[in-house]
Amino acid sequence: MKNFVKKQCIKISLYIGMLTVLTFVGYIFEVNISILANISSFITFIFVIILQKTWLEDYKIELNQELENYKVKLSKYTLVTKLQYDLEFKIYTEIYEKIFLLFIETDKLRPYTPVINKNEDENIKERLNSFMEAYNETLNLLNKYKPFYSKEIYLVLKKVQDICYKEFEYVKATSFLQFNYLMSNERKKEIQEKLDKISDLIRERIENMKIVE
Incomplete structure (x- = not known):
C-alpha cells in the first residue's frame, strides 16, 4: 500500500500548495479576503471531487498489484x-x-x-x-x-x-x-x-x- 499512500500524499500536497500560492498572490495584490475565501472554497470543492473519484481507483490498482505480486510469489511454491x-x-x-x-x-x-x-x-x-x-x-x-x-x-x-x-x-x-x-x-x-x-x-x-x- 505504499504507492497508494504516496499518491494520496502527493494530491494533498498539491492542494495545500495551491492554497498557499493563492494566499501569497492575494497578499501581494491585496485581493479581498472574501474573494480569496470563495476561490479557496471552489478549489477545495474541486479537490474533494477529484479525490473521491481517484481514491477508490488508486486503491483498486494498488490492491490488484499486490495480489499479482503475491500470486507470482506463491507460484514459486x-x-x-x-x-x-x-x-x-x-x-x-x-x-x-x-x-x-x-x-x-x-x-x-x-x-x-x-x-x-x-x-x-x-x-x-x-x-x-x-x-x-x-x-x-x-x-x-x-x-x-x-x-x-x-x-x-x-x-x-x-x-x-x-x-x-x-x-x-x-x-x-x-x-x-x-x-x-x-x-x-x-x-x-x-x-x-x-x-x-x-x-x-x-x-x-x-x-x-x-x-x-
Missing part, C-alpha cells in the same frame, strides 16, 4: 498441508538412506584382487546376499511410497536402482579374471552423479513446499 509436508520429509529421509546404502553394497561387489575362481572368494556369497537384501528393501520402499512423492525423484531413484542391479548381475556372471574395472568404474560414477541429482531434487522440493494452515 508448492502448497501442501502440514501432514503432507511431514510425510514427504519422512519419505525422502528414508529413501535417500536406503538408496545410498544400496550404492555402498553395490560398490562392495567388485573384486579388490583378481582370483582364479569366484568360489575361492569366501566373501562373495555374503556380498551378493547383502546386496540383494539392500536391493529388495530399496525396491519395496520405492514402491510403497511411490504415490506420495515426486515422480521426477522416483524416476531418478529407479534409474540408480537399475544401474546397481546391472552391476550385481555382471559380478555374478563374470569371472573375476575377466572383470572389467573400467566399465564398473563408469557405472559407479554414473550412480554417484545420480545420487547428487537426487539430493538436489529433494532439497529443491523441500525448499519449494509451502505449508498451508
Whole structure:
C-alpha cells in the first residue's frame, strides 16, 4: 500500500500548495479576503471531487498489484498441508538412506584382487546376499511410497536402482579374471552423479513446499 499512500500524499500536497500560492498572490495584490475565501472554497470543492473519484481507483490498482505480486510469489511454491509436508520429509529421509546404502553394497561387489575362481572368494556369497537384501528393501520402499512423492525423484531413484542391479548381475556372471574395472568404474560414477541429482531434487522440493494452515 505504499504507492497508494504516496499518491494520496502527493494530491494533498498539491492542494495545500495551491492554497498557499493563492494566499501569497492575494497578499501581494491585496485581493479581498472574501474573494480569496470563495476561490479557496471552489478549489477545495474541486479537490474533494477529484479525490473521491481517484481514491477508490488508486486503491483498486494498488490492491490488484499486490495480489499479482503475491500470486507470482506463491507460484514459486508448492502448497501442501502440514501432514503432507511431514510425510514427504519422512519419505525422502528414508529413501535417500536406503538408496545410498544400496550404492555402498553395490560398490562392495567388485573384486579388490583378481582370483582364479569366484568360489575361492569366501566373501562373495555374503556380498551378493547383502546386496540383494539392500536391493529388495530399496525396491519395496520405492514402491510403497511411490504415490506420495515426486515422480521426477522416483524416476531418478529407479534409474540408480537399475544401474546397481546391472552391476550385481555382471559380478555374478563374470569371472573375476575377466572383470572389467573400467566399465564398473563408469557405472559407479554414473550412480554417484545420480545420487547428487537426487539430493538436489529433494532439497529443491523441500525448499519449494509451502505449508498451508
